[in-house]
Amino acid sequence: AGKRAPQRVALIGATGSIGKSTVDLLVRNPDRFSVVSLAAGRDHAELARLAILLRPEFVAIRDESGFEPLKEALVGTNIQIGAGREAVIEAATWDADLLVSAIVGAAGVEPTHAALQLGRDVALANKECLVCAGAPFMRAAREAGARLLPMDSEHNAIAQALGGADPATIERMIITASGGPFRTWSREAIEKATVAEALNHPNWSMGPKITVDSATMMNKGLELIEAHHLFGVPAEKLDVVVHPQSIVHGLVAFADGAVTAGMAVPDMRVPIAHCLGFPERLDAPTPRLDLAQIATLTFERPDHERFPALALALGALAAGGGLPTVLNAANEIAVEAFLAGRIAFGDIARHAAEAIDIAEKNGEAKEPASVAEALAIDHNVRDRSRRVLATSRL
Ligand code: NAD
Numbered sequence: 001a002g003k004r005a006p007q008r009v010a011l012i013g014a015t016g017s018i019g020k021s022t023v024d025l026l027v028r029n030p031d032r033f034s035v036v037s038l039a040a041g042r043d044h045a046e047l048a049r050l051a052i053l054l055r056p057e058f059v060a061i062r063d064e065s066g067f068e069p070l071k072e073a074l075v076g077t078n079i080q081i082g083a084g085r086e087a088v089i090e091a092a093t094w095d096a097d098l099l100v101s102a103i104v105g106a107a108g109v110e111p112t113h114a115a116l117q118l119g120r121d122v123a124l125a126n127k128e129c130l131v132c133a134g135a136p137f138m139r140a141a142r143e144a145g146a147r148l149l150p151m152d153s154e155h156n157a158i159a160q161a162l163g164g165a166d167p168a169t170i171e172r173m174i175i176t177a178s179g180g181p182f183r184t185w186s187r188e189a190i191e192k193a194t195v196a197e198a199l200n201h202p203n204w205s206m207g208p209k210i211t212v213d214s215a216t217m218m219n220k221g222l223e224l225i226e227a228h229h230l231f232g233v234p235a236e237k238l239d240v241v242v243h244p245q246s247i248v249h250g251l252v253a254f255a256d257g258a259v260t261a262g263m264a265v266p267d268m269r270v271p272i273a274h275c276l277g278f279p280e281r282l283d284a285p286t287p288r289l290d291l292a293q294i295a296t297l298t299f300e301r302p303d304h305e306r307f308p309a310l311a312l313a314l315g316a317l318a319a320g321g322g323l324p325t326v327l328n329a330a331n332e333i334a335v336e337a338f339l340a341g342r343i344a345f346g347d348i349a350r351h352a353a354e355a356i357d358i359a360e361k362n363g364e365a366k367e368p369a370s371v372a373e374a375l376a377i378d379h380n381v382r383d384r385s386r387r388v389l390a391t392s393r394l
């Protein structure tokens with residue numbers, strides 16, 4: 001038997017936190033992986049650096065003003081370059097064995113969906129795909145025979161804890177939450193938290209949007225919606241438990257009382273390595289879990305009073321229809337406004353709740369029948385949120 005040809009990997013969102021961790025694993029396994037395309041949003045300098053390191057066939061930058069500097073940086077390399085929305089889709093659908101989907105936000109929906117429609121296997125870090133367009137997105141994967149590998153740590157842990165069991169046979173599915181930087185803060189203090197305080201996550205180093213989502217606990221709400229679609233488990237069987245050490249990431253409870261858990265040190269390279277290696281195991285240079293050294297694992301119930309975003313997302317999951325789409329769009333714009341210093345931390349969940357009320361009153365919260373319909377709702381809500389928040393000043 002000869003040596004196996006390297007697996008062809010497309011990576012979108014290459015310059016972000018997940019992108020960087022993915023690249024770290026890919027470069028350590030050069031015989032096993034060949035990176036064929038890369039895409040990023042604005043950071044053309046970092047994208048050029050990655051392109052020179054990884055030598056893909058194609059690179060795409062979403063921000064069109066990044067085209068010229070990227071071209072200049074890649075002179076003499078033979079690497080094809082594209083810019084704009086279509087170019088990102090081209091990178092996502094570039095001839096590959098696996099797409100790693102690591103763009104942040106609903107911007108990841110179109111390119112990831114395009115790859116799924118081609119039957120491409122997708123390692124999915126971008127949870128907003130499933131919150132914005134869950135049902136049609138999963139249907140596209142099924143119909144095209146594409147495999148979705150969950151890269152989000154909780155869902156990856158659950159996929160491993162399931163150990164091949166049919167998710168329909170389980171009694172409960174539980175994801176853990178670190179509780180974020182405000183786990184022990186009062187509601188009044190959380191309300192007025194600053195950007196620096198919200199970005200100071202105790203356990204994980206991640207991009208700014210998901211870090212703010214972790215602080216509001218909207219992230220856990222988005223993850224419940226993500227779990228519902230990924231595993232086809234109804235809302236009543238899904239649960240969240242706060243676990244400040246972030247060692248246990250996801251649990252599955254069976255009808256006989258047995259519970260299996262997925263554990264690892266809080267390092268995204270663990271779930272990323274699982275997806276890249278699947279069905280085999282990759283060697284990953286992650287710190288090893290030493291339970292005796294950690295000594296104590298604690299668990300507590302989430303507090304919906306102090307973290308209204310979690311309650312809001314639970315409501316959207318239970319109500320279904322287009323509400324998760326609305327919630328996701330309004331949250332993205334509110335997080336942007338918070339990071340820009342235009343609204344208070346407490347306004348994020350308030351704005352998302354208002355957006356849901358408006359969508360319900362206007363009859364805009366019907367279940368999207370297709371990814372295109374979900375994106376139409378998303379764009380509407382985004383426009384309205386931008387208008388509402390444009391004039392806000394702290
Ligand atoms: P990040 O902000 O660090 O990186 C985002 C990436 O997306 C960057 O490469 C950016 O250039 C690119 N991008 C942004 N807008 C784009 C657009 N319109 N078109 C093309 N590219 C665009 O974010 P991150 O923390 O790496 O998170 C990425 C995704 O993975 C998110 O959906 C997040 O929820 C999910 N996730 C992240 C972590 C983590 O540890 N960082 C863990 C679990 C899940």
Ligand code: MG
Binds near residue numbers: 154
């Ligand atoms: Mg997660």
